[in-house]
Amino acid sequence: MSHTSTRTLVVDAARESAFRPLNGVGGVPGPVEGHPEFPDMTPLWREAGVTVVRSFDWVSRLDTRDNPTSLFPDWSADPDDPASYNFTATDAWVEAVHAIGAEVLFTVASSIPKNKLPAEDVELYGRVVEHIIRHYSAGWAGGPAKPVRLYEFGDQPDFGPLHFGGRPEDFYAMYRAFCEAVSRVDASLTVGGPSLAFALEADAPYREGFLAFVRENDLPLHFFSFLWFTDGSRDPLDYRYVARELRTVLDRHGFTDTDLTLSYWNYLAVPSSSAPAAEKGAFQVATAIALQDTVIDHAFFFRADSGRDPHYGFVDPGGVGDVDGTPDERSRALSLAGRALTGRRLAAAGGDESGLAVAAGRDGDTVRVLVSNYVAPDSALAPRDEDRFTFRIPIGEQRIELGLTLPPQRPDLASARVESARIEVQNLPWTDAIVHATITSLDGVVEGPHPVTVSATGALQLDVPLPPQSAILVELTE
Template sequence: MKSKTNYLPNKPPHALHPMKTQVIHSRAQDTAMNRLLAVLILMLHAAMLPAHAAPPVERIEVDFSREVGRIKAIHGVNGGPVSNGENPDLSGWFKEAGFATVRTHDCHWPCPDVIDIHTIFPLDHLDPEDPKNYTFAKTDAYIAGILKTGAKVVFRLGESIETKGTRYHINPPKDMDKFARVCVNVMRHYNEGWANGRRYNIEYWEIWNEPDNRSMWTGTMEEYFTLYETVARAIKSHNPKMKVGGPALAGDLTKKGWALPFLALCRDRKLPLDFFSFHGYTVDVVQRSREARKLLDEYGFAKTEAHLNEFRYTKTWQGLRPGDPEKYVHVPAWFEDGTGGIAAAHAIAVLIELQDVVDMTNYYTADTSPWSMFGQFGIRRPVFYAYKAFNELATRPRKATVSVQINGGTPSRVLAGIAEDNQSAAVLLSTRNSHAGMRAIKLAGVPWSGETHVEALLVDDTHALTKTPASVDSGAKSITVDLPPHVVCLIRLSKATAPNSQGK
């Protein structure tokens, strides 16, 4: 893009001010006035000449010829697309975003009628081996809705959160063995066709959610450990190929929390632990994830997967549940913060930084609860478009080498990949907490000959993965894009199909 250069009219200085005023003055005053006028003209010239471009705040180099493994499709969510009543069906949006996994926790919350054990086996005094004592129909529809979008299911065995009042369902089972038998039969229904069931081969089975949260578990740590051991052994005894895990911890992963005793239990009693799950909201989830991976390695679980299966951009819990009804008016804004532009940049930064740390993440949520990236009415928020951008990158899974040089501040998080057929590539950036300014992106090793089509797209509170200006050199070896902080930028690269088709 070329800037226009404006020049002053070719007229004598007095023509700039046609009004004439007769003034009696000395020759010295006349000389001083002429000098002042000359200075003003020079200053005006300087102001109207094109400004020199400021140096870029970041220099990013992407070398597609140097591959460094594969991009992990870790962009999962909580909650499925099929909702209650007149709420919208989100299946089309799920397919667009290509969510890798859907974790089934707090489904149809706050009035769950699917997934939770009490909704499937409502009368716990009955015989768990009799199919007539199960009510699978609603959960069947819910699971089918998830699988139709192409996502994998992580089936949470347990109950949804109960934040207030009587704790109806989050108490320790009276009979742990019977509860385990119910869990095995739920697995049989969805994987083996038991009780007029399905053969979905759902692989991941998570035992409870946040037992270290009093809104999720009224029992002790030892009671949860007994539950975990009983259910994990029962599932593995029935089918060793299934992956079992937990405990989906909400609290501290250091000596203050449940993580160390839980890992010690699994190690010492040789319990199955195919994945270790934990959550992160107001904490630094990247650091928390690294701590989890380190603990697993230290306790002898190097092959155990790490799942950050609840996370969300959350500045503070204050304002979520105000005691004063007059303050309820502010609650919608609290929820919107977790799915807006800054949240989108946060989510992509997490997905990029955790590529070599975790095996799965699940944003909370993608249903029609107020927590959702679609809200309660199926309206796509910036976090959705950020996930859609990440999915575009994940379809180009051969990871390229990236380096970022900054002129101070926090660097952008950058990830780049190449398609399997070598016909396209992409670069994804999150400027979370970074400075505003130009990003100079140098490209090397693009895996095709000829011209390159370039397209830059932006996600923030006013851009829904829509085009943003980018300057491209004649050979598409360098791209310059001006970005504010807290945005997501996807740069698409592909072999041009016609001459002079590169984007600008």
């Protein structure tokens, strides 16, 4: 492909297929009693068409030790008594998610980083889990009117000493208790885990070891979850490589019917990592488009809130908008991608594997074309000594050093130096007509609607600027 400053992108409105359902997010929905500092994210989530929200970042996790903010604060309490549970904040967030028409993926995990210990009494732990699920799926103790149907166990048990302080066997036993608890409530509920942190570490206890335990004990695993951030590569196509590797592992272990769930994704996750909001936003859009052509079944952008973290006490670099919820390029990227990747997918050509990404869709009487021009920083293009990324996580006075295997470095990540795009749309449902084009960009500028002429064959052409670290959404309406 010749590297010119203008790229021609061709959309064929007559060639339709389905979008993959990948519009999930993780994050805190908004303020609740006791936590007024969280901005209300539900208007943005509604605008972005979010379909499912992962609950792990919510305040009330299920701790394995006494904790007043835990879903079960006191382990000496009666697990059969509704008064023993602390459902208030989580109930409010479940209702907030349901109010925008989205589902909840309820994650059962400890109150990290304060506690990473395994359950002391696995049988009691299972009884508590059962009542929590009975509350959220069967209305026990005043549970929500709309039942939660999706449950995940664990969150990064392989993340060094930070997320799980027990042996793999302890984690396996807790997963068995979790599955048995779910089955006692409703065997038709969807379950999975373990939200693997280091997806490419082979023969690992929480990858092959976990799968072997599940298979040997005939436990359900409707989805296998993992996370991936690109601090070490800055490459939107990491997800294609990692997903293929994990799909192969699942199939090899007999889990051919188990879905692959990307429980977290974003550009940067290490607190010391940084990049301009426009660069992050362009990456988000390029990745949202790239995910459509992976073997991933479900995906959750992390984090679709202000980044305020109620557990670690800092502002997470993965958030969107300002700390008060004021939108920025990251917020708009979430919205543009969510609006565009819905309805019926249309064939789109002209993108590349360097960060110039294009997708198109038709939703009712609206045709949308989404384009991103993400440019990887020079640091990502320098030759690596090895496909390994090491980093430090600050936890109080501690500096925890960790490392993970990366996908092979791709020379195609180097920028194609595109500065503008010519968008050609063919076989539109309108002929010999004037349609209206509205162009929305990451910086919040909305241009139009401008009149555009559609030819007798149903074709039109638009020339648009597309500088590095930008993305646009073109919406065509009659």
